[in-house]
Amino acid sequence: MASNYERHSFSRFLVLLLPLLLQFHSGKSELQLNYYEQSCPKAEEIIKQQVINLYNKHGNTAVSWVRNLFHDCMVKSCDASLLLETFNGIETEKTSQRNFGMRNFKYINTIKQAVEAQCPSTVSCSDIVALSARDGIVMLGGPRFEMKTGRKDSKESYAAVIEDFIPNHNDTGSLVLSRFQSIGIDTEGSVALLGAHSVGRVHCVNLVHRLYPTVDPTLDPDYASYLKGRCPTPYPDPNAVLYARNDRETPMILDNFYYKNLLKNKGLLLVDQQLTSDSETLPFVEKMANDNDYFHEQFAKAVVLLSENNPLTGDQGEVRKDCRFVNTN
Numbered sequence: 001m002a003s004n005y006e007r008h009s010f011s012r013f014l015v016l017l018l019p020l021l022l023q024f025h026s027g028k029s030e031l032q033l034n035y036y037e038q039s040c041p042k043a044e045e046i047i048k049q050q051v052i053n054l055y056n057k058h059g060n061t062a063v064s065w066v067r068n069l070f071h072d073c074m075v076k077s078c079d080a081s082l083l084l085e086t087f088n089g090i091e092t093e094k095t096s097q098r099n100f101g102m103r104n105f106k107y108i109n110t111i112k113q114a115v116e117a118q119c120p121s122t123v124s125c126s127d128i129v130a131l132s133a134r135d136g137i138v139m140l141g142g143p144r145f146e147m148k149t150g151r152k153d154s155k156e157s158y159a160a161v162i163e164d165f166i167p168n169h170n171d172t173g174s175l176v177l178s179r180f181q182s183i184g185i186d187t188e189g190s191v192a193l194l195g196a197h198s199v200g201r202v203h204c205v206n207l208v209h210r211l212y213p214t215v216d217p218t219l220d221p222d223y224a225s226y227l228k229g230r231c232p233t234p235y236p237d238p239n240a241v242l243y244a245r246n247d248r249e250t251p252m253i254l255d256n257f258y259y260k261n262l263l264k265n266k267g268l269l270l271v272d273q274q275l276t277s278d279s280e281t282l283p284f285v286e287k288m289a290n291d292n293d294y295f296h297e298q299f300a301k302a303v304v305l306l307s308e309n310n311p312l313t314g315d316q317g318e319v320r321k322d323c324r325f326v327n328t329n
């Protein structure tokens, strides 16, 4: 007769084995820290070095890496679908109205080439999207944190459904919160993520409705006249590079000036300013405006959640050789 101990350890053995068996069965596995430890030990170092080099040449690349993470991971999965070009029946996501203003995609290829030179066909474009955002955040004076890897790249684009995931610049606060909620990010995390709008720019097409024909009454009057100076006509040519900075005080630093500005009615987009008119979000805005470390902590936590949204792993998807095209073999 088996002793209690033996029965115990056998059932413990089963408990340990079961998830493994299930994993093999579905071909799905988990993201993990240092996924490339064996296959490409320098992967994270190479990516970081490239992010630093690019930042030194074109500071706004770091800003782009942060926005890429949102626009890739929010839409179904962190799978670099964002990077695909229109080719062979695939419609690029890059030209979607929601992705207006995105830039620096060509430098993703620079990072990918540096990684490919060391470790061909090993490191996914989706991990490059994730790690470049993580390292870009550090270049912008944001928090340092660890990020898991092991994402695989999609073989498809979600251009047709982007608007079901990425909110518009003038959507309601409740819609914005529900979109983040649906990927497991709570109200506090959503308020923290929007703090990314502490860096970068907004084109006039996304601002003029707050200025013309009448100025949005929630907008600080001095700030409104500054914005009218930046965007002098109600019908800006979308191709003209007329824009305003997200944060005039520290436009290239990921800090809590975003929240301080909101409390002074100097939010740029409607989705930004609305964070102060909702009693659910206002307390978080106040807390983040008062404490940059707290903002950084919440921002890092929410970025990690965003980066882990529904990844392709194991034998799902592929590792693209060129981030712009699915593999042809």
Ligand code: HEM
Residues within 6 Å of the ligand: 063, 064, 066, 067, 070, 100, 101, 102, 103, 166, 167, 168, 169, 170, 176, 193, 194, 196, 197, 199, 200, 201, 202, 203, 204, 206, 269, 271
């Ligand atoms: C409700 C959610 C959001 C909406 C509606 C939204 C909308 C926008 C819009 C309209 C722009 C300006 C584009 C242009 O005119 O060039 C912008 C810029 C930007 N967004 Fe968001 N955004 C949202 C959330 C986020 C999140 C969660 C992140 C990152 C964590 C992010 C990162 C950025 C960055 C970094 C820029 C500046 C890009 C640049 O200067 O090139 N956004 N966003």
Ligand SMILES: *[C@@H]1O[C@H](CO)[C@@H](O)[C@H](O)[C@H]1NC(C)=O
Residues within 6 Å of the ligand: 168, 170
């Ligand atoms: C939001 O802005 C878009 C343009 O980006 C415009 O077509 C739409 O009418 C606006 N919606 C609301 C509710 O103001």
